[in-house]
Amino acid sequence: QKEVEQDPGPLSVPEGAIVSLNCTYSNSAFQYFMWYRQYSRKGPELLMYTYSSGNKEDGRFTAQVDKSSKYISLFIRDSQPSDSATYLCAMSVQNTGNQFYFGTGTSLTVIP
Amino acid sequence: DAGITQSPRHKVTETGTPVTLRCHQTENHRYMYWYRQDPGHGLRLIHYSYGVKDTDKGEVSDGYSVSRSKTEDFLLTLESATSSQTSVYFCAMGGQIYEQYFGPGTRLTVT
Numbered sequence: 001q002k003e004v005e006q007d008p009g010p011l012s013v014p015e016g017a018i019v020s021l022n023c024t025y026s027n028s029a030f031q032y033f034m035w036y037r038q039y040s041r042k043g044p045e046l047l048m049y050t051y052s053s054g055n056k057e058d059g060r061f062t063a064q065v066d067k068s069s070k071y072i073s074l075f076i077r078d079s080q081p082s083d084s085a086t087y088l089c090a091m092s093v094q095n096t097g098n099q100f101y102f103g104t105g106t107s108l109t110v111i112p
Numbered sequence: 113d114a115g116i117t118q119s120p121r122h123k124v125t126e127t128g129t130p131v132t133l134r135c136h137q138t139e140n141h142r143y144m145y146w147y148r149q150d151p152g153h154g155l156r157l158i159h160y161s162y163g164v165k166d167t168d169k170g171e172v173s174d175g176y177s178v179s180r181s182k183t184e185d186f187l188l189t190l191e192s193a194t195s196s197q198t199s200v201y202f203c204a205m206g207g208q209i210y211e212q213y214f215g216p217g218t219r220l221t222v223t
Contacts, residue, residue, distance in 0.1 A: 043202055043214035049141040051210070090155065097160040097168060098143055098209045104154035
């Protein structure tokens with residue numbers, strides 16, 4: 001079993017929809033939870049991070065962490081065609097190299 | 113991305129040849145990482161560095177070596193390239209436990 005599981009999709013939604021992206025994990029020691037966006041043929045871009053449980057909002061994006069269920073979510077409100085990308089979750093725990101553990105990514109297409 | 117570059121951006125090489133990929137950062141970050149990204153596997157850590165001359169193995173380190181002689185440079189060497197090493201390689205830099213910033217990637221094809 002992988003430490004981080006993410007549904008690869010693909011997910012296709014109409015413009016303006018609310019998008020929900022999710023990851024589950026098995027390691028209860030994870031402390032920080034990150035979301036990355038990756039456009040085709042580009043490097044991943046850090047969107048936001050959350051420490052421990054709770055919510056964090058940044059514009060149209062909201063990240064949620066439920067440590068009791070080992071479940072994290074990213075919500076995108078009023079989705080735009082420019083949000084079409086692959087979204088990767090990542091998690092980290094304090095160790096020598098501050099290593100990240102990534103999900104495989106969910107491909108999202110927002111249809112105008 | 114700004115502050116981190118990779119070279120070359122594309123490379124085609126033959127099986128059995130050595131290949132070196134270079135990562136250069138201008139942000140003075142302590143940590144640097146090499147990943148490979150393949151369909152169905154996502155990002156997998158090859159090696160990482162937590163300081164000059166301080167490196168360690170990641171999940172998929174067989175067939176790869178790294179060196180970091182300066183804070184700003186992190187080199188990845190494929191000692192004898194194989195077709196299974198055809199992939200997109202990403203370098204990343206980081207300072208805090210919650211941040212890694214990625215380079216633009218190198219597309220490597222081993223024929």
